[in-house]
Amino acid sequence: MNPFQYDRASDVSAALMARTRAGAQYLGGGTNLIDLMRETIEHPDVLVDVTGLSRDIEETNGGGLKIGAGVKNTAVAADRGAAAGRRAGHGG
Amino acid sequence: MRWIVNRREVEREVDVRTSLLDLLREHLHLFGAKKGCNQGACGACTVLVDGERINSCLALAVQYQGREITTIEGLGAPGALHPLQQAFVEHDGFQCGYCTPGQICSAIGMAAELRNGVPSYVTTDLEAEMIALSHDELRERMSGNLCRCGAYNGIVDAIHETFSDLAAPIPKREAA
Helix, strand or coil: CCCEEEEEEHHHHHHHHHCCCEEEEECCCCCCCCCCCHHHCCCCCCCEECCCCCCEEECCCCEEEEEECCCCCHHHCCCCCHHHHHHHHCCC | CEEECCCCEEEEEEEECCCCCHHHHHHHHCCCCCCCCCCCCCCCCEEECHHHHHHHCCCCCHHHHEEECCHHHHHCCCCCHHHHHHHHHCCCCCCCCCCHHHHHHHHHHHHHHHHHCCCCCCCCCCCCHHHHHCCCHHHHCCCCCCCCCCCCCHHHHHHHHHHHHHHHHCCCCCCC
């Protein structure tokens, strides 16, 4: 794995700002990034960790869902609103 | 950098590239979690973070500062085995034992998911408050933990016996 600078985003604006730096990438769950970094397929200079950001799943007025950057797939699967969408045939 | 590992606070300065698995094994000398594939496919490195199961090989140690990490060493000890460890012994849930710490941590995380009503691909009732541990649910939910000795029958029996309380009928959620 190539060396990189680790940057934990404290809020959304900090995360957006950090992403403008050259060679910056976001780190969410890590499943599709850490292993690729290990094989040097991906080699970010700055890794912006957004896992500390919102873990909220909110229903929007239009009947949609707003899923925070820190929400894991497991949480989406367990969410009743997302489950309702799945039952209605929208998405996975 | 600080972490809480098996209820004890530990402090180490490690390279940011260090995986949580390498922190545990190489720096803290907790050799229970195993490095099988090192790419999230085998589950031998499964540990619990704040009670949730994760593949520690795909996690950077730096990400998990301040979090509560539980490895197999924190679940039981010789002479004071966790009930699931005891059940693995009684049901021949292993041959070589390489996958066992991951299997056990994973099953404990799985039981918590069932209690919290977290559905899986085979769950039919997405409204259930709690999900019963059926044979299909168990096999689906433990599919991320491979056993190349093929001790699956014993593993399944051990998990079923330990979490027999989860085999009960599913209480329905009250209508919203």
